[in-house]
Amino acid sequence: MSRQPHNSGFMGGPGRQLRRALVYTTLIAISLVYAAPLLWMLSTSARPADQTMLIPPRLLADPTSRMPEYAQENYSSVWHDPVVNFPLYLRNTLVVSGLAVAGCVISSSIVAYGFARIRWRGRGALFALVLSTMMIPFPVVMAPLYVLFSRIGWVGTFRPLWVPFWFGNAFSIFLLRQFFLTLPKELDEAARIDGCSHWGTFWRIILPLSRPALAVVVLLHFTYMWNDFLAPLIFLTHRDQFTLALGLHLYQSQAGNTPWNLLMAASTMVIAPVLLLFVLTQRTFVQGVAAEGLKE
Amino acid sequence: MARAGRSPARRRRVPPSLVGLAWVSPWLVGFLAFFAVPMALSLYYSLTDYPLLEPPIYVGAQNYRDMLHDGVFRLVLVNTLIYAAFSVPLGTVVALVIAGLLNQRVRGVSLFRAAVFVPTLVPIVASAMVWMWLFNGELGLINQFLIHVVGTTHPPNWLGDKAWALPALVVMSLWVVGQPVVIYLAALQDVPVQLYEAAALDGMGPARRFWHVALPTISPVVLFNVVILTITCWQVFAVPFIMTEGGPDRATYFYTHYLYDNAFLYQKMGYASALAWVQLLIILVLTGVMFLVSRKLVHQRSA
Numbered sequence: 001m002s003r004q005p006h007n008s009g010f011m012g013g014p015g016r017q018l019r020r021a022l023v024y025t026t027l028i029a030i031s032l033v034y035a036a037p038l039l040w041m042l043s044t045s046a047r048p049a050d051q052t053m054l055i056p057p058r059l060l061a062d063p064t065s066r067m068p069e070y071a072q073e074n075y076s077s078v079w080h081d082p083v084v085n086f087p088l089y090l091r092n093t094l095v096v097s098g099l100a101v102a103g104c105v106i107s108s109s110i111v112a113y114g115f116a117r118i119r120w121r122g123r124g125a126l127f128a129l130v131l132s133t134m135m136i137p138f139p140v141v142m143a144p145l146y147v148l149f150s151r152i153g154w155v156g157t158f159r160p161l162w163v164p165f166w167f168g169n170a171f172s173i174f175l176l177r178q179f180f181l182t183l184p185k186e187l188d189e190a191a192r193i194d195g196c197s198h199w200g201t202f203w204r205i206i207l208p209l210s211r212p213a214l215a216v217v218v219l220l221h222f223t224y225m226w227n228d229f230l231a232p233l234i235f236l237t238h239r240d241q242f243t244l245a246l247g248l249h250l251y252q253s254q255a256g257n258t259p260w261n262l263l264m265a266a267s268t269m270v271i272a273p274v275l276l277l278f279v280l281t282q283r284t285f286v287q288g289v290a291a292e293g294l295k296e
Numbered sequence: 297m298a299r300a301g302r303s304p305a306r307r308r309r310v311p312p313s314l315v316g317l318a319w320v321s322p323w324l325v326g327f328l329a330f331f332a333v334p335m336a337l338s339l340y341y342s343l344t345d346y347p348l349l350e351p352p353i354y355v356g357a358q359n360y361r362d363m364l365h366d367g368v369f370r371l372v373l374v375n376t377l378i379y380a381a382f383s384v385p386l387g388t389v390v391a392l393v394i395a396g397l398l399n400q401r402v403r404g405v406s407l408f409r410a411a412v413f414v415p416t417l418v419p420i421v422a423s424a425m426v427w428m429w430l431f432n433g434e435l436g437l438i439n440q441f442l443i444h445v446v447g448t449t450h451p452p453n454w455l456g457d458k459a460w461a462l463p464a465l466v467v468m469s470l471w472v473v474g475q476p477v478v479i480y481l482a483a484l485q486d487v488p489v490q491l492y493e494a495a496a497l498d499g500m501g502p503a504r505r506f507w508h509v510a511l512p513t514i515s516p517v518v519l520f521n522v523v524i525l526t527i528t529c530w531q532v533f534a535v536p537f538i539m540t541e542g543g544p545d546r547a548t549y550f551y552t553h554y555l556y557d558n559a560f561l562y563q564k565m566g567y568a569s570a571l572a573w574v575q576l577l578i579i580l581v582l583t584g585v586m587f588l589v590s591r592k593l594v595h596q597r598s599a
Contacts, residue, residue, distance in 0.1 A: 019502065023400045030394060031411035034471065038414065040437050041426045057440050107322045114319025120312045126320060133331060135583065137531045139552045140576045143559040143568045144334035144341065147348075167326020198315065227419040229534040234560065248421045249538060260429055267422040274417045282410060289413075289475055290482035 038271070045265040046071035052260045074265040083254060086269070088240065089247035096161050096232075096243060097225035103166030104221045105214060111168045112176035113202045117188060127177070134170045138230065146234055156237040161228075165221075172217045175291060179213035180206060216288030219281055223274050244270050341569035348563040359570035369571075371546060372554040379462060379550065380529035383469045388522055391473040395480035396506050409481065413474035424538040427468050431455050455540050458547045465536060465548060469529075476521045483514040519590050523583050530579055551575060 039059075044052055047061040048070050061067045079086055115127050149160045183206065191201040207214070229245045236242060242250065248270050252263060278285055317324070342359055344352035363369050394412055398405050415423065430437050433453035442448040452460040487510050495509045511518070533552040536542060542549035555575065559568035 020400075020402075023397055023402060027397050027402060027408050030397070031408050034411045034415060036437070037423075037426050037430055037471065038418070040430065044429065053435055055435070055440065056444050057435070057437060107326075111320045111323040114316050118312065118316045118319060120316030122313060123316055126324075129327070130323065133327065135527060135579070136331075136576065137527060137579065139531055139533065139555055140572045141331065141334045141338065143555070143565055143572060144338040145330065146559065147337065147341070147565060148334055164326060164330045166322070167330065168323035173323060198319070223417055227417075229420050230556075245419050245421045248419070248425070252421075252425055252538070260432075260435075263425055264429065267425045270422050271418050274419070275414065278410075278414065278417055282406065286409065286413070286478050289478045 041264045041267055041271075044261055045074055045268045047261050048073075049259040049261050070261075071265070074261050075269065078251075078262055078266045078269060081251065084247055084251040085240075086244070086247060086251075086266070089242050089244045092158070092241060093226060093243040093245075096158050097222055099158070100162040100165040100225050101218055101221050103162060104169045104172050105217055107166050107168045108172035108217065109176050109207065109210070109214065110202070112173050112180055113198075113206060115173065116177045116180035117201070117206065118198065130170050130173055134174070142230070142234060149235065155235055156241070158236075158241065160235040161225075161231055169221065172221060175217060175220075175288065176210065176213055178291065179210055183209055212284065212287075215281070215284050216291070219277065219285055220288050223277070226274055338569040338572055341566050342573050344566045346565040346569075348565050352566065355566070359567050360574075362567065363570065363574065368546075368549075368554060372549050372551045375462065375547070375549055376530060376532070376551040379466065379532060380526060382463075382466045383529050384522060384525050386466065387470055387473050387525055388476065388518065390470050391476035391480055391521075392511070392518070394473070394477050395484055396510070398477070398481050399484040399510075400502070409478065412477050415471050416474035420534040421538060423468075423472070424535050427464075427471075428455065428539050431464050456544060458545050461540055461544060461547045465532075465539070468535065469532075476525065479517060479521060480514065483517040484510055487513045515590075519586065523586055526582055526586070527579055530575065530582075 043059050043061075046067045051058075051061050061070055115123060115130075145160070146155065149155050154160050154163075187205050187209075188201055191205050196204065227245065228243075229249070232243045232246050233249075236246065239250070248266055251266050252258065341352060343354060343356060345355050345358070346352035398408055402408070418426075431439075431454040433439060433451075433456055436454070438454070439451040442451040454460050454464040491509050491513065492505060495505045500508065531552050532550050533556065536548040536550055537553055537556075540548045542553055551571075552575075555568055555571045558564045558571060
């Protein structure tokens with residue numbers, strides 16, 4: 001098949017350039033619309049309270065040069081709030097997320113190995129069961145889970161939030177299994193000949209080769225834990241145990257009329273770590289999300 | 297050869313299905329403890345009167361019968377349906393259009409993609425607060441834009457207005473389409489170039505190529521994501537819980553919120569469990585219907 005040169009025929013000429021200009025204009029407009037809420041949040045968080053009520057609104061504070069000073073004032077007032085203990089909530093969130101992510105990665109990769117690299121009867125049916133649990137929303141099981149956890153005294157502790165993830169997580173099992181399947185079979189055979197058990201093959205060969213997939217699981221699960229609202233809302237009962245998501249909700253609801261600049265500063269503080277993580281690992285993130293959605 | 301031939305005899309004879317089961321046993325245990333048992337319990341609770349602090353009392357199908365006469369149940373059902381009926385198609389179209397634009401061999405794709413993807417990373421509580429500020433009736437950026445740029449004289453008081461609160465939540469849901477955009481873009485990039493070239497030789501413009509060539513090719517991916525989006529919409533909870541508390545006048549009171557209130561506010565675990573099973577049934581039926589209806593629409597890749 002011969003390739004057509006780019007400038008030939010109906011594709012070239014001013015029409016094509018006009019079209020490209022149109023595509024770029026639309027994309028820039030869309031990006032601005034999508035970025036606007038967060039930019040507005042940032043801008044509000046770096047203004048004094050009386051400057052959040054200007055009509056018409058202004059993007060920058062007056063005088064603009066004092067914005068860092070305003071920002072510092074707002075952020076420090078949120079951080080040192082006498083009622084809502086953000087430093088403690090940050091620590092709680094890190095503890096819960098850390099335990100959950102560690103358990104999720106360890107258990108899911110073991111289970112994924114069993115589904116991807118060992119042939120056995122019933123494997124397909126059980127994997128279908130794993131996939132089907134992804135379709136069942138959390139609200140469907142939250143009431144009986146609450147009963148179960150309250151019976152064993154786990155309500156009001158961190159345990160309901162992280163222990164279940166030490167038994168594998170369907171999304172992570174799926175992602176890792178897909179990745180393990182792409183590794184050549186010859187690896188296992190070579191390892192077997194060298195006397196490696198399944199555990200040795202898993203630990204010394206499969207896992208080291210799967211670092212990109214493991215990174216995806218860590219990132220996606222960490223953001224999930226960081227953002228989760230419903231499970232902490234149900235299972236945490238004391239203020240001292242709150243996560244950042246709950247703390248932010250408390251900060252908004254308890255005062256009633258907390259000024260918008262402080263609310264936006266608090267929101268920015270909760271969002272910033274996830275955004276930073278995304279900026280540092282954008283490719284891994286995007287690949288992971290694409291892999292999750294392209295299953296057939 | 298000799299070494300390879302010797303090793304099976306030395307290995308202990310463990311049936312492979314046991315080895316496999318052993319490797320997946322962590323998931324199996326978790327599935328039973330945190331899924332199968334709770335689901336079974338929930339089915340039992342749904343047949344009882346269970347005020348949480350007292351033991352459950354068997355009442356047969358009473359909870360399900362109560363649902364038929366529960367006006368609030370009907371209200372949350374309708375609200376959730378309306379929300380999903382707008383949010384799912386609009387979100388899918390928006391995501392497809394953005395993915396289609398990003399697929400036009402543009403420079404700086406990762407920057408545009410990041411702008412659309414970042415909102416999906418924002419914790420729901422934080423995005424709820426940001427949008428409360430944007431939707432604010434007097435000072436909100438949206439109404440300021442409507443007054444000063446569009447020229448509207450009396451913009452709605454969005455979250456405070458019975459008629460506008462639900463549409464406001466639909467608008468907000470369109471801000472969080474980054475996941476489908478990334479997925480559709482990846483699927484579009486997998487469409488064979490020859491298909492585009494053949495269509496271009498037939499004289500198709502870019503829009504018709506997208507509609508007639510790209511979309512049919514990626515239709516299985518679209519179907520899967522529509523199903524996921526529908527399930528997500530049926531679960532909508534945190535955003536209205538924080539932004540409107542179901543109001544004003546229950547205009548944004550949704551199914552999961554009602555389930556939550558029954559379980560944890562009224563402590564009616566029996567009724568809540570019945571609601572959960574009905575929700576599961578609705579999701580299963582919707583998923584099944586979508587797969588059946590689309591069997592003809594979705595392009596099956598020939599082997």
